[in-house]
Amino acid sequence: MRYFLVVVGLLMGSVISQPTAAVEYQSQQLQSKLLKETRQYLIALPEGYAQSTEAYPVVYLLDADEQFYHMASLLQFLSQGAMPQIPKMIIVGINNTERMRDYTPTHTLVLPSGKKGNPKYLQTGGAGRFLDFIEQELAPSIHSQLRTNGINVLVGHSFGGLVVMEALRTDRQLFSAYIAIDTSLWFDSPHYLTQLENRVDKGDFKQKQLFMAIANNPLSPGFGVSSYHRDLNLAFADKLTKSPPQGLSFAAKYYPDETHQSVSHIGLYDGIRHLFKDFAIDIYAETFSKQQVIDQYRLLSERFGLRVTPPQQYLEQLIQYSERQHLSDRKQSLESLKAYFAGVKSNEALR
């Protein structure tokens, strides 16, 4: 491949430079005592991390081997430029070893149709321990070495969505926001789904956010061509919409034109925009004022269950932008906001 490109380059009269990376990331590993194995993960630091003193949210992406590249690139795009839509974040993608073990919350040997599952089903039921690994080994390692601000988001697709649901169900304190994309709710149905519904009925979620993306998936394992998988997702989302559990901020979106695979990009897009919907400061809004921004961030903080403040770097960017655009009143308000938020202790739990 490399040879081929060099040849093309010479024929085209071109000079070939080194490929540069869209998202700069590193592969790292950790020896897990809980899982008794070495775990690989990918980590991308926000642009400008080394030059700043800011603390950042952390987003954990499951199924990193398949999902990290397009998801990290999307998160980077949405957080860059003068008018970002979401904060810059530390992105951690967790690679798989035994996916069937780590991504299933209960142990079962059968599919919901009653058919026997494949031999991998012998391993099922390890999602609790996998979440222990994230909470007790991976996250502490990241928090101790990098500047994190207490916001932790977990993103999972398909079986990864089950890990997300299990974290919500078992009140994992690490995460304050979840994105579950076309979750395999058919797994161990109806037993696991009943456990999940029971937890939801209990309410008392202490300020968590959940966004569900649901594809128009024509398949359900064990049933073949069947809307069983899709309909369980739609019904669960409907239940949460109609009877919102106390302390859980919930939203869902159904994608009639997306498949189980294709929904993972647009599901993250809409999910992350939704979770951070009060992040962007619109200096052109007619309602813009210092107080309006403070109120907006109070809403954002309530949803995350901890004090969220606009990054100082972001406010500085807006100040410089306002200066270039000769918006002196905006500039003045932003400077006042920057001073105000510099004095607010962020990261404080509101729960």
Next chain:
Amino acid sequence: MRYFLVVVGLLMGSVISQPTAAVEYQSQQLQSKLLKETRQYLIALPEGYAQSTEAYPVVYLLDADEQFYHMASLLQFLSQGAMPQIPKMIIVGINNTERMRDYTPTHTLVLPSGKKGNPKYLQTGGAGRFLDFIEQELAPSIHSQLRTNGINVLVGHSFGGLVVMEALRTDRQLFSAYIAIDTSLWFDSPHYLTQLENRVDKGDFKQKQLFMAIANNPLSPGFGVSSYHRDLNLAFADKLTKSPPQGLSFAAKYYPDETHQSVSHIGLYDGIRHLFKDFAIDIYAETFSKQQVIDQYRLLSERFGLRVTPPQQYLEQLIQYSERQHLSDRKQSLESLKAYFAGVKSNEALR
């Protein structure tokens, strides 16, 4: 930055591997006689290019410095896996030298408000020559060295959208499909927009496709906070929707929650999905049959103005998938389709 990461790695007890790239691409350059300068561009080949004999569509991305990374990553995501939504494509991102010269179709020194533009306005009016460069120098170089299938898509955002509109207006034969994202239709308004509208009124487009993405942009150069820019886009899209010009397949989408900057990702997402909406073969559709797929690709071919066939590699992937899923009737139809399309001369102009 690199040093910092190594330190983190050691503290975390991790082994740092080389960063790997989400999208593998190369920076190349070309000496342009038309522009009398060296032009840089980025090129990403489809996964598996070297191992295949397929010919691929080419998508040209303008403003590569800002747009290439997230756009190429998105195009790669949508074209991968067993059930891709769009074909694998050769992605060419063109870097800028004098953007104000190359991306403006007419010469003007003033903003539509009557205010004098900045000194860069002295350069305006070079989009025609820039399109000559793409048609006569860049594209021939790519076509002669790589396996291209005759489908060429041009994607531009902001001023880049003006280049797209100018290519459409001046009947550039190279491109059969266009994506114009939040186009700066305010530029040299009303003169340029009138030229564009006159061309549209003439019709006779010989099978072109245009998708317009429109943001809720609160700004218009020269007018400050004003919906002038947005409203010109909405009105032009409305005109094309209500009086579709002969030979132009048109669609537009308005994004109330996107800014001029943020719309470039989702605009490409919806645009490329729309252009290739008959590409994906849904083997689970109740209507699936050999004839239905042939009919579907006839529609796709008509929209592109040339014979489009499903890549043999894609059909082979579906055959293998059907075998794994024990869908013997699907497998048989797909094998028959593969043989059928192997005998169809693709790339033939239908205009």
